[in-house]
Amino acid sequence: MFEIRIHSRGGQGGVTAAKLIAQAAFHDGKCATAFPFYGAERRGAPVVSFVRISDEPIKVYSQVRNPDMVVVLDASVMDATDVFAGLKEGGAVVINTTEPPSIKGHPVHAVDLTGIALRVNLVVAGSPILNTPVLGSLARIGLISKDAALKAIAETFADPRNVEAAKTAYEETKQ
Amino acid sequence: MNPLPSEEYVHKCTTACAGCTSSLSLRYVLKAAGPDTVLVVPACCTAVLQGVYPATAMNVTVYNIAFAAAAATAAGMAAAFRRQGRSTNVICYAGDGGTVDIGIQALSGALERSTDFLYICYDNEAYGNTGMQRSGSTPIGAVTTTTPAGKIDQKKDIDRIVAAHNIPYMATASAAYPQDLYAKVKKALSIPGPKFIHLLSPCPPGWRYSAERSVEVGKLAVKTGLWVLYEREHGQLKINPVSKTAMKRPVPIEDYLSVQGRFRGISKEAERALKASMEQQHRRLLAEEAGAC
Amino acid sequence: MLTTATGNKAVAAAAKEARPGVVAAYPITPQTEIVEQLANYVADGSLDADYIPVESEHSAMAACIGASAAGVRTFTATSSHGLLYMHEMLHWAAGARTPVVMANVNRALGPGWNTWAEHTDAFSQRDTGWLQVFVSTVQEAYDATLMAFRIAEDERVILPVMVNLDGFSLSHITQSLETVEVGDFIPQFHLSHAIDTEHPRGYGTMTGPDIYYRFRWDIERSMRASREVIAETEAEFARRFGRVYGPVEEYRSEDADVVIVALGTLGKEAEVAVDSLRDDGVKAGSMRLRWFRPFPRLDLSGREVVVIDRDYSFGFGGVIAQSIRATTRAEPCSVIAGLGGQEVTYDDIARFVREREAGKETWFGVSD
Ligand SMILES: Cc1ncc(C[n+]2csc(CCOP(=O)(O)OP(=O)(O)O)c2C)c(N)n1
Ligand code: SF4
Ligand SMILES: [Mg+2]
Numbered sequence: 001m002f003e004i005r006i007h008s009r010g011g012q013g014g015v016t017a018a019k020l021i022a023q024a025a026f027h028d029g030k031c032a033t034a035f036p037f038y039g040a041e042r043r044g045a046p047v048v049s050f051v052r053i054s055d056e057p058i059k060v061y062s063q064v065r066n067p068d069m070v071v072v073l074d075a076s077v078m079d080a081t082d083v084f085a086g087l088k089e090g091g092a093v094v095i096n097t098t099e100p101p102s103i104k105g106h107p108v109h110a111v112d113l114t115g116i117a118l119r120v121n122l123v124v125a126g127s128p129i130l131n132t133p134v135l136g137s138l139a140r141i142g143l144i145s146k147d148a149a150l151k152a153i154a155e156t157f158a159d160p161r162n163v164e165a166a167k168t169a170y171e172e173t174k175q
Numbered sequence: 176m177n178p179l180p181s182e183e184y185v186h187k188c189t190t191a192c193a194g195c196t197s198s199l200s201l202r203y204v205l206k207a208a209g210p211d212t213v214l215v216v217p218a219c220c221t222a223v224l225q226g227v228y229p230a231t232a233m234n235v236t237v238y239n240i241a242f243a244a245a246a247a248t249a250a251g252m253a254a255a256f257r258r259q260g261r262s263t264n265v266i267c268y269a270g271d272g273g274t275v276d277i278g279i280q281a282l283s284g285a286l287e288r289s290t291d292f293l294y295i296c297y298d299n300e301a302y303g304n305t306g307m308q309r310s311g312s313t314p315i316g317a318v319t320t321t322t323p324a325g326k327i328d329q330k331k332d333i334d335r336i337v338a339a340h341n342i343p344y345m346a347t348a349s350a351a352y353p354q355d356l357y358a359k360v361k362k363a364l365s366i367p368g369p370k371f372i373h374l375l376s377p378c379p380p381g382w383r384y385s386a387e388r389s390v391e392v393g394k395l396a397v398k399t400g401l402w403v404l405y406e407r408e409h410g411q412l413k414i415n416p417v418s419k420t421a422m423k424r425p426v427p428i429e430d431y432l433s434v435q436g437r438f439r440g441i442s443k444e445a446e447r448a449l450k451a452s453m454e455q456q457h458r459r460l461l462a463e464e465a466g467a468c
Numbered sequence: 469m470l471t472t473a474t475g476n477k478a479v480a481a482a483a484k485e486a487r488p489g490v491v492a493a494y495p496i497t498p499q500t501e502i503v504e505q506l507a508n509y510v511a512d513g514s515l516d517a518d519y520i521p522v523e524s525e526h527s528a529m530a531a532c533i534g535a536s537a538a539g540v541r542t543f544t545a546t547s548s549h550g551l552l553y554m555h556e557m558l559h560w561a562a563g564a565r566t567p568v569v570m571a572n573v574n575r576a577l578g579p580g581w582n583t584w585a586e587h588t589d590a591f592s593q594r595d596t597g598w599l600q601v602f603v604s605t606v607q608e609a610y611d612a613t614l615m616a617f618r619i620a621e622d623e624r625v626i627l628p629v630m631v632n633l634d635g636f637s638l639s640h641i642t643q644s645l646e647t648v649e650v651g652d653f654i655p656q657f658h659l660s661h662a663i664d665t666e667h668p669r670g671y672g673t674m675t676g677p678d679i680y681y682r683f684r685w686d687i688e689r690s691m692r693a694s695r696e697v698i699a700e701t702e703a704e705f706a707r708r709f710g711r712v713y714g715p716v717e718e719y720r721s722e723d724a725d726v727v728i729v730a731l732g733t734l735g736k737e738a739e740v741a742v743d744s745l746r747d748d749g750v751k752a753g754s755m756r757l758r759w760f761r762p763f764p765r766l767d768l769s770g771r772e773v774v775v776i777d778r779d780y781s782f783g784f785g786g787v788i789a790q791s792i793r794a795t796t797r798a799e800p801c802s803v804i805a806g807l808g809g810q811e812v813t814y815d816d817i818a819r820f821v822r823e824r825e826a827g828k829e830t831w832f833g834v835s836d
Contacts, residue, residue, distance in 0.1 A: 031644065032643070032644070038636060038640070059736045060813075061634075062812060062814070063811060239578070241578065276523035279523075305495040308495045311523060320504045321521050
């Protein structure tokens with residue numbers, strides 16, 4: 001079982017990102033569950049969501065404590081939250097940033113998702129959308145297939161800029 | 176204009192959304208009420224924005240209670256305080272759902288029984304806490320998550336229902352007019368018996384406009400005449416001058432509707448109905464003020 | 469069709485497939501998504517129903533009773549305080565023999581406000597005459613909702629059915645879902661005592677001490693008969709759609725020395741604990757109770773039992789532990805865990821088993 005923890009802020013779509021990853025994994029023929037952890041907080045507060053992917057049906061409902069991968073949609077949450085807490089040895093980190101940090105013992109995949117969203121004009125109510133481009137990055141590093149990622153996005157969002165942003169992120173993410 | 180007292184009873188660490196006018200209004204309400212106050216809060220956004228135990232963003236006593244029960248709880252509390260010789264203010268701060276829908280029975284009972292309390296309904300015209308479903312107070316034409324094609328039914332006129340209880344003081348107010356709100360709360364609390372204030376509370380995520388426009392939206396509601404500011408003291412109605420002006424020279428209601436995403440795509444009939452009920456309300460209020468009814 | 473959905477969306481999809489004529493519902497976290505989804509179905513025309521956006525849960529249940537009595541299939545959904553606010557009408561729905569189907573998203577009760585999973589809301593309605601089933605996956609939420617209509621409306625039952633799913637940990641989780649075309653699996657709605665003004669009758673008329681108890685007995689008789697109807701319905705469901713359900717889901721329990729009993733998502737997580745205990749040489753198994761009313765007949769003879777209650781009856785004990793004490797010879801070790809969404813992992817569950825003591829009650833996280 002492969003476990004992923006996603007860090008974002010309320011309103012940035014981390015919960016939807018988790019759902020989309022699960023949906024893509026499902027298209028790849030895997031079993032997957034996605035779930036948010038809701039606090040009582042509203043817009044702007046740090047939130048986490050989880051994804052589990054496995055070849056077998058998943059029976060675990062408790063939170064992910066030792067993720068195999070951490071995805072950070074908003075690098076500013078790193079000031080308030082230890083996003084690497086419990087991360088498994090050698091576990092990968094995907095960060096939306098222009099200044100990739102180096103983290104000892106962990107491969108870091110940095111990608112400017114915000115920049116990509118702005119470039120393809122994927123902006124809703126003043127905020128760039130990050131949850132669809134991040135699927136491109138995750139496809140690039142092999143978590144899900146590219147076809148499955150694009151399919152999950154296309155069946156969820158009518159606006160073609162989502163798929164476009166994911167494709168761009170796929171190209172711009174380093175393996 | 177008199178400056179409002181500088182004491183703060185609602186700290187900045189609430190978990191309210193940016194631009195929330197119901198929490199802004201609460202600041203003014205508590206400045207007027209002062210520290211010897213119990214705020215009775217049913218399930219609503221205000222129950223959530225206090226924060227999570229053991230923290231609280233509130234610097235007065237807050238008694239949280241079940242959704243339907245605010246006014247009845249306040250009735251018990253007021254009776255207990257008065258028999259102990261305490262003049263503690265008992266103020267319900269309830270949403271429109273907790274007032275015009277599930278809480279209306281308890282409210283009506285408490286008003287009828289001459290309960291010594293102030294009931295404030297902050298009206299964001301939907302169930303904010305659960306993510307903006309329609310309420311009886313949602314205006315016709317507005318999109319909510321349970322009226323995806325726009326609400327078909329008219330907004331319930333809770334003020335006329337409350338007025339039918341013949342209480343000593345009732346008023347409407349808005350956070351966009353803080354001095355007026357402050358003065359009305361002060362006056363209400365100086366009068367024994369049941370008091371009611373209806374606060375229009377623009378809500379950025381629910382009404383779908385950007386957070387910095389809250390005061391502008393609140394003012395537009397008044398200047399279009401859709402929200403009339405007035406008070407009714409011992410049966411005497413007094414309409415605020417801004418609302419008098421709005422009745423004479425209204426800003427077109429399109430200006431109010433068009434800044435809010437929830438009215439995007441509103442049908443012509445719904446808009447007409449909105450306007451017609453507004454005009455009817457104006458005629459009714461003007462006639463009452465002139466002593467014609 | 470194979471797709472993905474949350475627990476809430478799965479319930480709404482199943483309710484839609486059952487074609488209720490009236491949906492009367494009221495929002496409450498974490499159930500609201502069901503209500504919103506049904507409102508969308510009605511608005512976009514995919515469900516031809518009257519959607520009554522009532523002003524409270526008491527009215528939601530009352531409206532369902534009225535519609536059902538008038539001969540139309542009804543559905544509603546609620547949670548926690550909403551369920552409690554319905555309490556009077558829950559008794560009424562069962563007593564009036566209106567086969568309403570309702571989803572209840574299990575959530576803790578205030579004060580203080582807490583929107584996370586707990587089963588006390590449903591268990592506190594246990595004497596209302598409703599059948600109650602608890603589910604543990606998105607698929608099961610869908611399947612159980614479909615079956616609920618057929619069971620409730622069976623003429624041997626004619627009692628309301630509550631489908632329970634854990635707040636957030638199932639209602640908001642995304643998993644794969646296979647939807648079905650229900651066809652005649654759910655027959656046309658027919659209620660033999662539906663209102664017919666050509667044959668006027670008094671419903672719920674004053675009933676004296678000489679006869680009232682007969683009506684109560686009728687409810688119990690139907691409750692007893694429902695065991696058979698449930699079994700038939702689940703068998704027919706398996707035949708048509710291939711997924712098998714029963715009153716209890718057993719896991720590696722045949723040769724187990726110790727059995728974990730739990731409901732909902734904790735009951736599934738317990739299976740993971742069983743695997744890890746077995747790896748360590750502990751012969752463990754699990755039984756996930758699906759039906760709570762009627763309460764399943766369990767065979768626990770010769771085995772130790774660890775019961776996890778995500779609920780509590782103050783002054784008495786964990787509701788499931790006490791129910792097992794009352795219906796079997798077991799002397800369970802009772803663990804109160806998961807209240808108000810308290811995190812309980814499979815490691816925790818495995819520890820409950822390792823540290824078990826027959827007849828003892830412990831509250832997870834409480835040391836004194
Ligand atoms: C009996 C009961 N039903 C439903 C709920 C869920 N609930 C909590 S707050 C709320 C809506 C409140 O709306 P409103 O009174 O308008 O206040 P707002 O959230 O808009 O501030 C609902 C439906 C509840 N807590 N209790
Ligand atoms: S939803 Fe509206 S009323 Fe509720 S806290 Fe946010 S802005 Fe305020
Ligand atoms: Mg409201």
